Structure formats: structure tokens, C-alpha cells
Amino acid sequence: xxxxxxxxxxxxxxxxxxxxxxxxxxxxxxxxxxxxxxxxxxxxxxxxxxxxxxxxxxxxxxxxxxxxxxxxxxxxxxxxxxxxxxxxxxxxxxxxxxxxxxxxxxxxxxxxxxxxxxxxxxxxxxxxxxxxxxxxxxxxxxxxxxxxxxxxxxxxxxxxxxxxxxxxxxxxxxxxxxxxxxxxxxxxxxxxxxxxxxxxxxxxxxxxxxxxxxxxxxxxxxxxxxxxxxxxxxxxxxxxxxxxxxxxxxxxxxxxxxxxxxxxxxxxxxxxxxxxxxxxxxxxxxxxxxxxxxxxxxxxxxxxxxxxxxxxxxxxxxxxxxxxxxxxxxxxxxxxxxxxxxxxxxxxxxxxxxxxxxxxxxxxxxxxxxxxxxxxxxxxxxxxxxxxxxxxxxxxxxxxxxxxxxxxxxxxxxxxxxxxxxxxxxxxxxxxxxxxxxxxxxxxxxxxxxxxxxxxxxxxxxxxxxxxxxxxxxxxxxxxxxxxxxxxxxxxx
Numbered sequence: 001x002x003x004x005x006x007x008x009x010x011x012x013x014x015x016x017x018x019x020x021x022x023x024x025x026x027x028x029x030x031x032x033x034x035x036x037x038x039x040x041x042x043x044x045x046x047x048x049x050x051x052x053x054x055x056x057x058x059x060x061x062x063x064x065x066x067x068x069x070x071x072x073x074x075x076x077x078x079x080x081x082x083x084x085x086x087x088x089x090x091x092x093x094x095x096x097x098x099x100x101x102x103x104x105x106x107x108x109x110x111x112x113x114x115x116x117x118x119x120x121x122x123x124x125x126x127x128x129x130x131x132x133x134x135x136x137x138x139x140x141x142x143x144x145x146x147x148x149x150x151x152x153x154x155x156x157x158x159x160x161x162x163x164x165x166x167x168x169x170x171x172x173x174x175x176x177x178x179x180x181x182x183x184x185x186x187x188x189x190x191x192x193x194x195x196x197x198x199x200x201x202x203x204x205x206x207x208x209x210x211x212x213x214x215x216x217x218x219x220x221x222x223x224x225x226x227x228x229x230x231x232x233x234x235x236x237x238x239x240x241x242x243x244x245x246x247x248x249x250x251x252x253x254x255x256x257x258x259x260x261x262x263x264x265x266x267x268x269x270x271x272x273x274x275x276x277x278x279x280x281x282x283x284x285x286x287x288x289x290x291x292x293x294x295x296x297x298x299x300x301x302x303x304x305x306x307x308x309x310x311x312x313x314x315x316x317x318x319x320x321x322x323x324x325x326x327x328x329x330x331x332x333x334x335x336x337x338x339x340x341x342x343x344x345x346x347x348x349x350x351x352x353x354x355x356x357x358x359x360x361x362x363x364x365x366x367x368x369x370x371x372x373x374x375x376x377x378x379x380x381x382x383x384x385x386x387x388x389x390x391x392x393x394x395x396x397x398x399x400x401x402x403x404x405x406x407x408x409x410x411x412x413x414x415x416x417x418x419x420x421x422x423x424x425x426x427x428x429x430x431x432x433x434x435x436x437x438x439x440x441x442x443x444x445x446x447x448x449x450x451x452x453x454x455x456x457x458x459x460x461x462x463x464x465x466x467x468x469x470x471x472x473x474x475x476x477x478x479x480x481x482x483x484x485x486x487x488x489x490x491x492x493x
Contacts, residue, residue: 013365025063030069037282040273043263047304049110063223064117071096110293119222121209152187157245212240216256219248227257227258228259283295326413343400439451
């Protein structure tokens, strides 16, 4: 197996070997559904969508589980903002349903595959209670009233995932919470209910599960223990994933996950993005300005583990290489159609030099920046072959390789189709009088074609005033006019 991945627990790259040959089981921590998704969420879920796609490309049978946290302090606080006489439980359901729908809609725009399972915390209370009972029985959890805490002093492996020294953690812990627990670092497995808040019956009293607990219960229900990959953002490494690992292994006596993968932070002005600092961008707002596929492309320009500085100006610049790929595909598809060529089955070029090069990059811990560079090498080669129109076999091989790589990366270019306005064989030009008339009229698409062709001639005559007026007219009609070696073309705005 040539795939190497960076394991956060070992803090180095290792050769990936699934627990069961040809099968991979992945769990990724999902969102807490109380607000719109921000660009940090987008980066995390594009990262693991990419990994799932690539593992499938390699031939693995992948089981992908991503949860929904639908009970949490943030959700309850959001529900309290809803006016009316509905019980708080009903208000929390209203909040979670609304933002679960928004989450799905947002991730669909980024081209994410659906997970095989998307369990919700409130549907798995029984499994969580069962795990707590086992932890109490094993002597690594204790009650304090209706609360139940994990006793980190009884789990000597605590800190092994994040590499944090227990004594250093204790020294930095908040003293004021120590009275509620044996150790300030002990974390909640079960929170006793507060008046009016959603709660469930449990042997130690009514309440609700701790945030860390739900991921342990749901991942092990659907994937067993151990499973292959546990993933999430770098911000989850400690304490969330550290706590998950501790309670899961203390409860079952088994390894929890074989590999731990984390994507890097998104930063704004060199600071970690966070709601508390107010320096975050909502994906919904970003999508109003940029094609979601451009945003996905943007995420892939950086290796998933590196911090990514979000910058609107850079995102503006990213549109140009994205358009180059779109233009290459559109013009090449049109040429293939016109000449009656037959596109190659991607499976037939799986051993080609380009695909082997792609695999070598992705096998190196999913190196997407190098994969994108390869894409643009293919685009350049395809454009050259298309203009020569002599190397049809090589053209078709490169087109098949390009489309296969784009598919594995989850980059879609199906939204806009280009219409060529003549390839120079049958050019038609309008008189200046007719141009002036059409500029003042509502034009049909055919008339816009004629204006665009005439603009080419006007530019040769250095009549740039009329040429610019034609471009403006075409833009007002909802099209972008682009000049290419093969002629002018219109693209829907």
C-alpha cells in the first residue's frame, strides 16, 4: 500500500493499512446545528470528503459516518431566543431542524458526498447511558449529584493523543471548577437537568449527555471498535478527541481508532478564526459572491494540514485558474462533439502517466496543491492539442485523465456551457449602421452572436469605442464575451 497519511497521535506520516483488507471505516465529527456554517466548517468537510473520494478511487469499500450534534448548550441558548409559548424542547427541535437543513444545503453546494450514516445525538441516548454505566463499573467515572464525570486520574493514557502532559494541563486548569469534580480536568459524561431544559431519564437522574460522549457512542455503534480513521478539525484534537479516546478505550478495553487525522485551522489576519473574536465568514455570504466550486478549489490550493489564511482578494484571484479549467473543458467538449469523437472510459487510462502522477501526489498524505498543478499541466496540453487538431488520441487521453482527476477531487464544472460564435469558417459582419441599431434594441441570442463576430472586425479596424459598446451590450444581456484563438464565445453570467 503506497498511501501515506499523517497520524496526529504519532505526529508523523505512516503507511496506511486498513484493519480489514479493502475496507475503510471513517468517522468525522459533524456540526452542532444552531447556526450557519462558516468557512472553517467548509474546509473540514471538504477535506474529509476528498479523503473518502480518493479512498474510493483506490478501490476501497468505504463506510463514512458523520454525526449531527442536536443537543448542546449553544442550541438551548439559541432556542431560548425564540418567542412564543412553545416548550423549550420543541424550540430546540425547531432550531436543530432549521440548521440541519441549512447545513445539508451548504454542503451540497460544496459538492460533498452524502455520508453512509449521519446519526443524531438525541437518537442515541440509550447507547450513551450504556457506555456511562460501563465506565462507572470500570471505576473510571463517578457521580456528583445527577452529574457524571470521567475520572482522568484513573486513566493513565490521558493526554497520549494530543501529546499534552497531564501535569501541565492541571497547572493551567481553572481553579473555580475544581469544587465540582475530583480533578479540574475531569470532563462531563452526563449533565444533570436544569429546569425547563430538554432531559432524559438515566440511572443517576434526569439530564443530558456530555458533548464528548455522543461521538464515542455513535461511532462505535456504526463502525465498531476499533475503526480505521477518526477525523476532524485541528481545534478538536484537544480536548474533544482526547476525551473521546479516553472514555471509549476505558469503557471497552479496546483501541478506539487506528488513525487520527486533522485539518489545519482557518485564520483571519493570522489569527485563528472564531466566533468569539468575531472574525469569521459565513459560507452562505461567501456563496453570494463566489461560485461554491471556486471555494472548494480554494480549499484544495493548500495542503489540508497547513493553516489557511482566508482572504477575499485571494479568492478573487482563484477564479481565474478555475475559469481556465472550465474554458478548456467547454471548448474541448464542443470540439469532440463537432468532430464526432468518442470520449474514453476513465478506466481505460487508469495506468496512464498522468493518473500515476496524480496518485503519487495524493498518496503523499493527500497533496492537493500538487494535484492542482498537474491539472493545469493537463489543461495546457489539451489546449495545445485542440488548437493543432492533429493528436486526437493524445487529446482524448488527456481529457479523460483531466475529468477523472477533477471527479476524484470533487470539482464540478457542469454549471455553465460555452457557445462558440463561429470558428472563423463562416464569419458574418454587420454594417456599422446595423451595429448601432442593435445596440439600441433587445437582441436575440443570434443577434448577440452577430454583434460578437462584428466586434472582432471592429477591433481590427481599431474602432474600440464600438467594440467596447458591443461587449457592454452582451454583458447587459446576461452573457460574458470571451475572445479565444478559436473565435469569440458567449458564457452565461
